[in-house]
Amino acid sequence: MLHVLYLVHDLSDPATARRVAMLQAGGADVVPAGFRRNREPVAEVGGARPIDLGMTHDGRFAQRLAAIARANLALGSKFKHTRKPDVIVARNLEMLVLARRLRAQFGGDIPIVYECLDIHRLLLRQDAAGLAMRMAERRLGRAAALLITSSPAFLREYFGPYGQVDAPVLLLENKVLEVSDARFSSVPDAAPSKPWKIGWFGALRCRRSLELLSAFTRCMQGRFEIVLRGRPAYSEFDDFEATVAAEPYLRFEGPYRNPDDLAAIYSAMHFAWAIDFFEDGLNSKWLLPNRLYEGCRHGAVPIAIEGTETGRFLERHGIGLLLSEPSADALAALLGSMDATSFAEHRARVTAKPSETWVCGLEDCRALVARLEGLKRAGAADTLLEAAA
Secondary structure (H helix, E strand, O other): OOEEEEEEOOOOOHHHHHHHHHHHHOOOEEEEEEEEOOOOOOOOEOOEOOEEEEEOOOOOHHHHHHHHHHHHHHHHHHOOOOOOOOEEEEEOHHHHHHHHHHHHHHOOOOOEEEEOOOOOHHHHOOOHHHHHHHHHHHHHHOOEEEEEEOOHHHHHHHHHHHOOOOOOEEEOOOOEEOOOOOOOOOOOOOOOOOOEEEEEEEEEOOHHHHHHHHHHHHHHOOOEEEEEEEEEOHHHOOOHHHHHHOOOOEEEOOOOOOOOOHHHHHHOOOEEEOOOOOOOOOHHHHOOOHHHHHHHHOOOEEEEEOOOHHHHHHHHHOOOEEEOOOOHHHHHHHHOOOOHHHHHHHHHHHHOOOHHHOEEOHHHHHHHHHHHHHHHHHHHHHHHHHHHO
């Protein structure tokens, strides 16, 4: 059995649990370790007890650097009872720092995988700070035997042009993990009842989306409602709850369990908001968000912006609705004439897609673990060659 040490920036992130579950379904034994954004420690991730390196705060980069420095000093005690892993997977740049230190601590023959599912805005700055960050990533990235990323645009727009990581690439889209036929229900035949509902679910961090959707629903005077679910990034809003409460056609219904609640919350929506202006023109333009796959998996028609990677994805698959510009007027022009017939046609195009378009299944999990096992074998072969020499 392959033994994987999975280093993450946020143990409480549902995406962490999804990747751990994917590795476990593929046949690997996984030890999750890392920081958390919650005040309370995380008791388990995918049934495994994680190694807690402390709390960090979203948007506070200096605090995160200090936390990494403290964790770096405590690795000996934190991992002294941990079995030597076959592979270390480091999610995000800061975890790559710890991965290199741990490899030296365990023994220098462990392959490191760099998992980068977002390009932080600091890496894209054209000043001295951005240059320093990219230099650090290039230096740390030399240790990577594999780069995992979730969107071809990250390769096309960042890793390729900047020459950051010289390693083989594995593209793992943010698909819904579905290894049991019983876990998810099928897409209901009947569409939800009116008024038209747009679901904005997941990481709620985009103030511009909130302003645009508020203006749009007021313009539509109740024909459309916005339902928000997930984890708000409170640092990005003046007062998230008060702002939503003041809007007559918006409501925040709190967090949800991923993947357990996906079928229920998305099947109650007509449309899925697959737009993010959080790092406009950069990461938000390049990513393929979780909500794209989750919404389509459960029959919600996606809405994206023209010219983004999500927009290109929808065009390539012949589905969804594309917003010409990020404004309430453009959204009203796009959706204002929507009727039951046109919606049914849009929905049918989404639900006609093969399930593998949206779903990561058991064979995908096994293929991932097999790829990691290949790194282990290659590393062992290199060690033997060095010893023989």
